């Protein structure tokens with residue numbers, strides 16, 4: 001009936017603790033397997049490889065899905081272009097901002113679609129504008145980078161100088 005003898009009977013037995021550790025380990029391993037199965041090892045896929053290429057790192061895939069170049073995407077782009085028209089003109093002629101229909105580019109050596117996407121998603125800050133006295137908001141004021149891609153597809157139909165290198169699903 002000593003204090004020590006009494007208290008050692010309380011609490012989990014050695015056996016019980018082993019089970020607890022075992023279950024804990026099981027949950028940990030199962031969680032890891034789930035993550036690898038659903039997200040791939042280190043999140044590798046074409047979309048993320050592309051994003052890393054343009055310096056965005058790995059982001060939640062749903063916010064930067066490069067849409068397919070379909071007739072629907074192009075007509076969506078034509079609609080979204082209205083947001084750009086305020087600064088770049090209804091017919092891409094450029095107002096106080098650069099024309100998007102010729103082959104003179106302030107910000108690109110080669111007008112690749114992937115380069116356009118980079119610039120449009122980022123926008124043009126006050127210190128980045130080359131000629132204009134104004135700025136361009138991120139995504140040119142659009143809500144998603146998917147809309148940005150659609151506008152780019154539309155621009156590509158209007159300006160054949162733009163190099164069509166948008167990554168497409170094979």
Ligand code: HEC
Pocket residue numbers: 081083084085086087088097098100104105106107108116119120124128129130131132133134135136137139140141142148151152
């Ligand atoms: C509020 C005005 C504004 C809006 C809206 C806007 N832009 Fe711009 N855009 C600018 C400015 C300012 C520049 C940089 C001009 C400079 O560097 O002198 C620019 C630059 C660009 C360039 C680079 C042009 C070049 O010659 O290198 C592209 C491409 C472009 N914008 C596309 C778009 C698209 C597409 C949209 C719509 C999604 C859009 N912009 C919306 C103001 C705007």
